[in-house]
Amino acid sequence: MCAHVLVAEDDEKQAELIRRSLLQEGHTATVVHDGGAALDEVRRHKPDLVVLDLMLPVLDGFGVCRVLRRDDDIPVLMLTARSAEEDVLLGLELGADDYMTKPYSPRELMARIRTVLRRSGRPADEQDRAVRAAGITVDPVRHEVHCDGARVECTPGEYEILRAMTADPERVFSRRQLLQCTRGIDRASTERAIDVHIMNLRKKIEPDPRRPVRLLTVFGVGYKLSGGRG
DSSP states (O other), X not given: OOOEEEEEOSOHHHHHHHHHHHHHTTOEEEEESSHHHHHHHHHHHOOSEEEEESSOSSSOHHHHXXXXXXXXXXXXXXEESOOOHHHHHXXXXXXXXXXXXXXXXXHHHHHHHHHHHHHHTOGGGGTTSOEEEXXXXXXXXXXXXXXXXXXXXXXXXXXXXXXXXXXXXXXXEEHHHHHHHTTTTOTTOOHHHHHHHHHHHHHHHOSSTTSOSSEEEETTTEEEEOSOBO
């Protein structure tokens, strides 16, 4: 699966730029604007990487990093306008995996994120590998979906749902878990919106959408992709 990246940045325009860049790379992204919210999000959803601005309100990036390193091993890439050597050293001493000073290019930031994820052994190591199950192939490199050899046009949300389910066939996903797969793509999305995505996907991948054999409902729980790998 793609990586889920938490972006903790108080500059809303900068945060949105990072979010969009992450989506273009095939990741999912959650954005918060203060250090307290960042720690809350980590405890709730445990992202694969935190892009952490140093000058955050409530609790600054140093404080967030201290807590993360005390409680977890989530990779951290620090961002700051402060380039003094002592700040860089302190960030690294606290356990930041990498450190970038502003201004920076989105392209460079994405390259550094890929490097951190690769070093950490997080799911992004697998992000270039196509996954296959139930006759469906999801190719992250080309950002394409094929069903029984025919290309399927998917919305970004549908793509992320299929990507998650194809990587783990027969697993039952709750609506909340599938919503997490689409976080950052449609911030207005709700758990009920997952039902709409599933309905639309059935029209695209099922021989008879009214009698699905691939994308099955598990009543009272959620949905699963049935058919096994390959």
